[in-house]
Each structure stands twice: as structure tokens, then as C-alpha cells.
Amino acid sequence: MLRNTFTKASNLSRVTSVRFVQAHALSNAAVMDLQSRWENMPSTEQQDIVSKLTERQKLPWAQLTEPEKKAVWYISYGEWGPRRPVLNKGDSGFIAKGVVAGLLLSVGLFAMVRTVGGEDSKTMNKEWQLKSDEYLKSKNANPWGGYSQVQSK
Structure with a gap:
């Protein structure tokens, strides 16, 4: 003890x-x-x-x-x-402004090309589209839309 x-x-x-x-x-x-x-x-x-x-x-x-x-x-x-944070303060606003500027520039460039280009190409008119649909039906070339669906008896 x-x-x-x-x-x-x-x-x-x-x-x-x-x-x-x-x-x-x-x-x-x-x-x-x-x-x-x-x-x-x-x-x-x-x-x-x-x-x-x-x-x-x-x-x-x-x-x-x-x-x-x-x-x-x-x-x-x-x-x-x-x-450590990847972005500093104020960087997110700078990135957002850059994205918006890029989108506006691309939309403006697209609109300029469409206006300068003149008339549409011959494949964009209604007659061409109808004739291409008839051709696809004759060749059964569209299995998803119904042109070549085999009807079972």
C-alpha cells in the first residue's frame, strides 16, 4: 500500500x-x-x-x-x-464582362455575314427541301422519321 x-x-x-x-x-x-x-x-x-x-x-x-x-x-x-481562392476580388465581374463582350461580338459578326452575303443559297429554298424529302422517301434513307419503317402485316 x-x-x-x-x-x-x-x-x-x-x-x-x-x-x-x-x-x-x-x-x-x-x-x-x-x-x-x-x-x-x-x-x-x-x-x-x-x-x-x-x-x-x-x-x-x-x-x-x-x-x-x-x-x-x-x-x-x-x-x-x-x-487559396483561385479568383481574386473583382475577377468575376471582369470575366462576366468578357463573356458578354464575346457573345455580342459573335452575334454582330454573324449578323454582318448574313447581311453582306446577299440571298440564301439554293439549298435553303422550299422547292429544294421538298425535292430532298422526296428523294429520301424513295431511298428509304430516314429510319428514325418514318421513311423506311417496315410495316408488318
């Missing part, structure tokens, strides 16, 4: 010393305004902050300071690296 008491006491002192080492907060200078500095920081400094914050996260969440919580969230879920 005495042996169990000493064992528990030694384990308790080890745990409290470990908790005491991890209990000190990171300096506010290290984690304040991390969003604007993170991309420009050297990778060694980034890894140092990540390792310190990882150790701090082993404590209860209530013991972390507000800047540390914000820094942890930004490192885990912030818009940096592969999560």
Missing part, C-alpha cells in the same frame, strides 16, 4: 511537471495577425509555430488564448496554400 502511494505521487509529479511545461502560452507576437504573415514566413518558423500550437492543443481548449485559437484555426482551415 505504501508502495502504491509513492508510485501515484511520482506519477502525479511527472504529470504536473509536464502540464506546467505546456501550460505557458505562446507570445502574442508569434500568433497575432498570423493570416497576413503566414505566407511570407520561412518554413522553419512555420513548423516551429505549428509544433508549439500542437503541444498547446493537448491542454484543455479553454486554456488556449484567443489569438492561439485563431492561429490554430487559420493554420488548419485558412485560405493559404492549396485552399
Whole structure:
């Protein structure tokens, strides 16, 4: 029984010393305004902050300071690296204007070609269409529309 008491006491002192080492907060200078500095920081400094914050996260969440919580969230879920937005602010309006301009240009070019071209080609008149329909009927060339439907008896 005495042996169990000493064992528990030694384990308790080890745990409290470990908790005491991890209990000190990171300096506010290290984690304040991390969003604007993170991309420009050297990778060694980034890894140092990540390792310190990882150790701090082993404590209860209530013991972390507000800047540390914000820094942890930004490192885990912030818009940096592969999560950086593809488009900047104002790019969507520029793209929409370009699409509208391209459509207007293509419609204008089409209208210009149609007006300059003069009369329609000979294959666009009514007589040509009727004669081509008669030819297709005689050759049974349209299996979907009914020209070559075989009527079963």
C-alpha cells in the first residue's frame, strides 16, 4: 500500500511537471495577425509555430488564448496554400464582362455575314427541301422519321 502511494505521487509529479511545461502560452507576437504573415514566413518558423500550437492543443481548449485559437484555426482551415481562392476580388465581374463582350461580338459578326452575303443559297429554298424529302422517301434513307419503317402485316 505504501508502495502504491509513492508510485501515484511520482506519477502525479511527472504529470504536473509536464502540464506546467505546456501550460505557458505562446507570445502574442508569434500568433497575432498570423493570416497576413503566414505566407511570407520561412518554413522553419512555420513548423516551429505549428509544433508549439500542437503541444498547446493537448491542454484543455479553454486554456488556449484567443489569438492561439485563431492561429490554430487559420493554420488548419485558412485560405493559404492549396485552399487559396483561385479568383481574386473583382475577377468575376471582369470575366462576366468578357463573356458578354464575346457573345455580342459573335452575334454582330454573324449578323454582318448574313447581311453582306446577299440571298440564301439554293439549298435553303422550299422547292429544294421538298425535292430532298422526296428523294429520301424513295431511298428509304430516314429510319428514325418514318421513311423506311417496315410495316408488318
